[in-house]
Amino acid sequence: MQVAIDGITYVSHEDPAWRGETHYMAMVDLTPFDLPGMLEQLWLREVNGEGVYEICCIPFYAYGVALGDVIEKGGSGSVDRVIEKSGRRVLRVLFSEPRPADDSRLALRRAVDSAGLLSEWNGDRHVAIDVPDESAMQPVYDSVRNEIERMTAFWEWGDSRVYSSK
Template identity: 70%
Template sequence: MQVTIDGVTYVSHEDPVWRAENSHLAMVDLAPFDLQGMREQLWLRETVDDGEYEICCLPFYAYGLALGDVVGKSGSENVGTVIRKSGRRVLRIMFAEPRFQEGDSRAVLREVLDAAGLLSEWNGDRFIAIDVPDISVMQPIFDSVQAEIQNGTAFWEWGDSRGFAQA
């Protein structure tokens, strides 16, 4: 979900894949990723080490972060540093508008994700972040959207194609 307040667009996760009972929220300023005026709210849970938090959602826009990564906060509300990587990756797919009835692969993608047992989060009906615990299970995912990528109605990127940075 996205909401704009006083010129700043906030991106939130309505249904984080690892929502914990005692969750924490922290923001990531997206300006270092060329998304000025945007902030992403991430769900975290405290680890056994004081001041360390595990990411419990799949980042839609922040680069260099993935499910299970351990981060530290700068101040009370911002993710400041990556302490440990989980070894997971995030694949992001955006479906362009206008949508064409023939060739819309979103339903097929949902089925393939369910069959593979992969975790995912949608931001609206056009943007999905997919947890990639093991790259070897991804071929059916790529196959399900390949025609749209070739037609220019879907685009993908790896969430770790750039490192994490804070302003």
């Protein structure tokens, strides 16, 4: 979900992949990723009592972080740095408007489910998919291939850039 308040767009995760009983939040300023005026709120679970947390959602916009990564949270409530990578990746797909007659969103949802992958949707056109193992990805790619070729959907890897808090 995205909400604009006083010129800042806040991106939140309505249904984090690893929702637990106790969670913490941290903000990621998306300016280093060419998205000035945007902040993404990540769900975390505490690893120790010293500001170290594990990411429990699949980032929509922040680069260089994924589900299960261990991060250090700063005093300002933001993610300062990545301490340990989980080995997981994030595949993001954005569907353009207007939607074509052969809209592949349902096919993508089915492919993600049948592969046993976790995903989070930001609205009905932007999905972040957790990729613990790339060997199960072919049906996911195939489900949106036609739209990507026609440029009615776009995809990227969330680790195509390194995480930066500055």
